[in-house]
Amino acid sequence: MGHKLYTTFGFFKAAIALSGILIILLAILQWGLGLPLFLPGIALLLLAFVVLGFRILQLIYKFQLSRIHDTNQVEALLWLYSRFTPSVNLPAMREVAGSPDFLKVLVEYFYSHQPKVIVEAGSGVSSIILSEVLKKEGSGARHYALDHLEKYAGLTREKVLNPNSEVLYAPLKDYRIGGKNWKWYDVSVLENVDQIDMLVIDGPTEDIQPLARYPALPLLKGKLSDKAIIILDDTNRKDEQQIIRLWQQEFGLEAKSVFTEKGTVVMWR
Numbered sequence: 001m002g003h004k005l006y007t008t009f010g011f012f013k014a015a016i017a018l019s020g021i022l023i024i025l026l027a028i029l030q031w032g033l034g035l036p037l038f039l040p041g042i043a044l045l046l047l048a049f050v051v052l053g054f055r056i057l058q059l060i061y062k063f064q065l066s067r068i069h070d071t072n073q074v075e076a077l078l079w080l081y082s083r084f085t086p087s088v089n090l091p092a093m094r095e096v097a098g099s100p101d102f103l104k105v106l107v108e109y110f111y112s113h114q115p116k117v118i119v120e121a122g123s124g125v126s127s128i129i130l131s132e133v134l135k136k137e138g139s140g141a142r143h144y145a146l147d148h149l150e151k152y153a154g155l156t157r158e159k160v161l162n163p164n165s166e167v168l169y170a171p172l173k174d175y176r177i178g179g180k181n182w183k184w185y186d187v188s189v190l191e192n193v194d195q196i197d198m199l200v201i202d203g204p205t206e207d208i209q210p211l212a213r214y215p216a217l218p219l220l221k222g223k224l225s226d227k228a229i230i231i232l233d234d235t236n237r238k239d240e241q242q243i244i245r246l247w248q249q250e251f252g253l254e255a256k257s258v259f260t261e262k263g264t265v266v267m268w269r
């Protein structure tokens with residue numbers, strides 16, 4: 001994490017020295033030149049220190065939270081490696097890619113729900129992890145991971161070595177949903193897929209449109225099994241929170257939050 005200038009001791013030494021000079025200047029202006037600036041100047045200086053103090057408290061909070069998340073990622077990764085040893089080098093996690101705590105949620109739900117059909121919107125390290133777990137457990141589950149970018153579909157495909165797992169290049173397509181225009185993966189690649197009982201939504205990326213992941217349920221609801229669980233990542237973002245509200249209103253879903261660094265919500269009917 002980069003340090004802000006005002007979190008260094010040097011900054012505080014300089015700020016205090018400058019404040020001292022400013023107070024002397026204000027005193028000269030007030031009592032030397034007769035300008036009534038001393039009290040307003042001191043008030044402004046105090047205000048600046050209050051604002052700075054507040055900002056520093058915010059940074060301390062963020063820093064503490066990121067320490068908790070960092071520790072959780074290590075623990076989640078150890079948990080994953082205790083379940084299986086991947087047969088390929090895993091790509092970098094976090095940032096755009098799935099974080100270990102999210103991947104742990106996927107694997108936990110695989111074990112607890114034993115899905116027979118898994119669909120992921122947004123391929124990547126999550127697809128590799130799920131394909132490895134399915135292989136290790138000898139699960140016959142079918143697993144499909146969509147990606148709208150051919151490059152990333154290809155990179156993930158190279159590391160998905162389970163014949164039951166498929167990475168499908170599904171470019172974005174225009175849809176009309178609820179009287180509005182939307183873009184989402186071309187779901188015709190899932191033509192022969194139904195009874196999805198684990199739907200993981202971690203794509204497309206938020207830059208394609210506001211509420212980028214909203215079309216997932218309107219487009220795939222007819223393909224879900226009765227016991228389907230839907231796992232949405234990045235729910236710390238306002239857009240994803242709005243998507244959950246819309247889905248709950250439109251599809252009557254139950255929802256449970258899981259504490260992960262990007263926020264994960266599990267939903268079911």
Ligand SMILES: C[S@@+](CC[C@H](N)C(=O)[O-])C[C@H]1O[C@@H](n2cnc3c(N)ncnc32)[C@H](O)[C@@H]1O
Pocket residue numbers: 096097098099121122123124125126127146147148149152153202203204205
């Ligand atoms: C949130 S990511 C999907 C993450 C995936 N579920 C995982 O666990 O890694 C959504 C999309 O970002 C794109 N993507 C993946 N890696 C990327 C990278 N390094 N830079 C930019 N886009 C990337 C891919 O098209 C992917 O489908």
